[in-house]
Amino acid sequence: MTAAASTTExxxxxxxxxxxxxxxxxxxxxxxxxxxxxxxxDVPAGAVLGMLGPNGSGKTTLIRMLLxxxxxxxxxxxxxxxxxxxxxxxxxxxxxxxxxxxxxxxxSGRDNLLRCAAAEPRLDGDLRRPVDAVLERVGLADAAxxxxxxxxxxxxxxxxxxxxxxxxxxxVVLDEPTNGLDPAGTRDVRxxxxxxxxxxVTVLLSSHLLAEVEAVCTHVAVxxxxxxxxxxxxxxxxxxxAGGVVVSTPDVDDxxxxxxxxGAPAYxxxxxxxxxxxxxxxxxIVAALVGAGVAVWEVHRxxxxxxxxxxxxxxxxx
Ligand SMILES: Nc1ncnc2c1ncn2[C@@H]1O[C@H](COP(=O)(O)OP(=O)(O)OP(=O)(O)O)[C@@H](O)[C@H]1O
Numbered sequence: 001m002t003a004a005a006s007t008t009e010x011x012x013x014x015x016x017x018x019x020x021x022x023x024x025x026x027x028x029x030x031x032x033x034x035x036x037x038x039x040x041x042d043v044p045a046g047a048v049l050g051m052l053g054p055n056g057s058g059k060t061t062l063i064r065m066l067l068x069x070x071x072x073x074x075x076x077x078x079x080x081x082x083x084x085x086x087x088x089x090x091x092x093x094x095x096x097x098x099x100x101x102x103x104x105x106x107x108s109g110r111d112n113l114l115r116c117a118a119a120e121p122r123l124d125g126d127l128r129r130p131v132d133a134v135l136e137r138v139g140l141a142d143a144a145x146x147x148x149x150x151x152x153x154x155x156x157x158x159x160x161x162x163x164x165x166x167x168x169x170x171x172v173v174l175d176e177p178t179n180g181l182d183p184a185g186t187r188d189v190r191x192x193x194x195x196x197x198x199x200x201v202t203v204l205l206s207s208h209l210l211a212e213v214e215a216v217c218t219h220v221a222v223x224x225x226x227x228x229x230x231x232x233x234x235x236x237x238x239x240x241x242a243g244g245v246v247v248s249t250p251d252v253d254d255x256x257x258x259x260x261x262x263g264a265p266a267y268x269x270x271x272x273x274x275x276x277x278x279x280x281x282x283x284x285i286v287a288a289l290v291g292a293g294v295a296v297w298e299v300h301r302x303x304x305x306x307x308x309x310x311x312x313x314x315x316x317x318x
Contacts, residue, residue: 021041021080024040026074040228045202046202049204050220052207057226062223063096064098090171092121095165097164099175113131117130120166134162134165138158139184157185158185176206211306213306219233220232239304242302243277246275247272252272252273256268258291259285276302
């Protein structure tokens, strides 16, 4: 997949402190099911915001309301400064990959994209150039002339991504973009998101791949049964969750026993034994371990990971 510079440029540059999207009091019910419950969310311009949440937590419904594909039961949506009846005016600047009416099964991927290109108000003249460039960019050039009907799930995802990136956008919304993609496809999506971020394009993506979100996102929002549990700058959230130390040792069980005997609530963690902030600082921890005859290979400050934060947030709330 090669980068096509012309398709990474944002159509308009937003002031640094502007919001690409803003929702207030957003709610959606389907009969007795509350899919999204009174959500307030800001998506800063230039952010890459990862929307996380267990199955059925309301991510897709929120995204569909943001894009005007589903009408909210209550609340307001502002997209690139447009709201209410003006919302459609923002849509040419918004690229989206969402589940929905698919592509024409009997046309090739390329012909499907040519139809999309014909409907783009900002494209005219020879549509084959932007279509071929974006097919290359999403790694679909080789399969471009095959019928959509025969595409694998991953190829369909790549074509959806291509449609979202067909023209320069200010906001790109991707609902589970790596769904069905192989590891190479996942890396391609990561690269496309990084290109968009470098070009100043705001990206909102939903995903279950926490490591991917941690790698590419600047911000996160965590939903649980329709409620927004937390939203904000990813690094700040992780820093606030960090603390304590991790001890690398071959004697994990003995280390846990020794630390607990010394009053520190130690537990098994990746890389050894984690000791949360508490009565013992690093020197006390090392002294307790050495005193108990436990080998200490390394002691370092514990850095929080999104997976840990997500698990704790969603399990605490469940
Ligand atoms: N059209 C619909 N009719 C009835 N219920 C719906 C509809 N769309 C969504 N729901 C319900 O709303 C809730 C939120 O669903 P949604 O698809 O937004 O969650 P999600 O977080 O995107 O889930 P997943 O991670 O599984 O894709 C679920 O309980 C779902 O069953």
